[in-house]
Amino acid sequence: MQINQVTIFGATGAVGRQLVRHGLAMGWNVVAFGRNIDDLIDEDLRNQQIRAVKGYVFNAGDVAKALNGSYAVLSALGGSFDGTDKSRSLGIKVITEQMEKQAISRIIAVGGKGVLSVSESDPRLLLDMPDYPPIYKPVGLEHKAALEYLVQSGLQWTFTCSGNLLPAYADEQYVTQANYPLPFENGINTGNLAHFMVHELEVNKYIQQRVAMSNIQ
Numbered sequence: 001m002q003i004n005q006v007t008i009f010g011a012t013g014a015v016g017r018q019l020v021r022h023g024l025a026m027g028w029n030v031v032a033f034g035r036n037i038d039d040l041i042d043e044d045l046r047n048q049q050i051r052a053v054k055g056y057v058f059n060a061g062d063v064a065k066a067l068n069g070s071y072a073v074l075s076a077l078g079g080s081f082d083g084t085d086k087s088r089s090l091g092i093k094v095i096t097e098q099m100e101k102q103a104i105s106r107i108i109a110v111g112g113k114g115v116l117s118v119s120e121s122d123p124r125l126l127l128d129m130p131d132y133p134p135i136y137k138p139v140g141l142e143h144k145a146a147l148e149y150l151v152q153s154g155l156q157w158t159f160t161c162s163g164n165l166l167p168a169y170a171d172e173q174y175v176t177q178a179n180y181p182l183p184f185e186n187g188i189n190t191g192n193l194a195h196f197m198v199h200e201l202e203v204n205k206y207i208q209q210r211v212a213m214s215n216i217q
Contacts, residue, residue, distance in 0.1 A: 003071050003201060005029040009057060009095060010076035012036050014167060015110055018194035019074050022170070024049055026198060033057075033066040057091035063098045072106035073099060074197050077146075083138025089145035096153040106204075107150070108197045111159040114140030115147050116181050116212055126181065147210070158206045160197065162188040162213045170195040173216045178209045186215040 006023055010016040011032035023030045030050045037052040055062030057077065067073070073095060079085035092109060099107065114127030114136060126132055127140035143161075150157040163185045170191030175182060196213060200206060 003028055005031065005070045006072050006074055006201070007031040007033060007066050007070040008074045008076065009033050009066075009091065010078055010110075011052075013076055013078050014165065014190045015076040015078075015193055018170070018190050019076055019197060020050065022191075022194045022198040023074070026202075031066050031070060033063075057087060057094060060094055060098060063094050064102070067095075067098055067102050067104060070104060072201055073104065073108070074201075075107060075109035077110070079139075079142065081139050083142050086142070088139075088142045089149065092146040093149045096149055096155055099155060100153065106156045106201065108158045108160070108200055109146065109150065110193070110197075111147060111161050111210065112136075112140055112143040113161050113163045113181065113185075113212070115143050115159070116161045116210055117179055119180055151208075156204075156207050158197075158200055158208075159210045160193060160213060161210045162193060164188070165190055165193065166215070168192075174213055175216060176206075176211050176213045178206055178211060180212060182212050182214050184214060186217060188213050188215055 006028050008016055008019050011020055012034040020030055020032050024047050032052045033055055037054045053066045077087050077091045079087040116126050117123050147159055164187035166187045166189050168189040168191055174192040
């Protein structure tokens with residue numbers, strides 16, 4: 001099916017803005033959703049193919065309006081590092097519920113490395129291991145809750161699970177792997193993460209899988 005329109009949640013964040021750029025570069029109509037979209041469409045992003053929608057991801061009506069007419073969803077929802085902000089998890093819950101009502105089946109969402117499994121022979125999550133850094137545990141649990149909502153939804157989801165996000169444009173020098181950590185970790189450029197998410201909508205390689213990713217160097 002040809003992709004004509006996508007809805008991007010968290011469009012004003014570091015990854016979200018990159019998603020908007022890459023989506024427009026693909027020739028798609030982009031619905032950019034966020035709480036603070038007033039300065040989103042600057043000179044670099046001024047384009048007839050983008051529509052900025054101000055709304056709250058916890059508001060089902062706002063989310064439903066943003067989804068209208070879209071083929072798929074890209075979610076770059078963020079939140080506080082201490083896990084007190086539930087935008088990542090409850091936001092995904094509202095989005096998936098409204099997607100089901102509108103018969104939209106495809107979503108690619110930003111998660112974190114902690115929800116990868118230890119190895120092919122050990123299904124435990126990295127964040128459940130005793131040596132997992134305590135400082136990352138709260139946000140890891142938020143990612144875990146978001147993943148559980150995706151799995152329960154039955155949608156065609158993909159969950160990106162990178163390490164540190166680096167503020168840089170895409171150079172396409174990165175690798176990916178399903179469900180388990182890569183043997184090295186160099187972080188991921190926000191541009192590379194957006195590049196992966198946009199092109200995954202085209203190729204559908206990682207349906208209902210978590211995706212480890214890292215810059216090559």
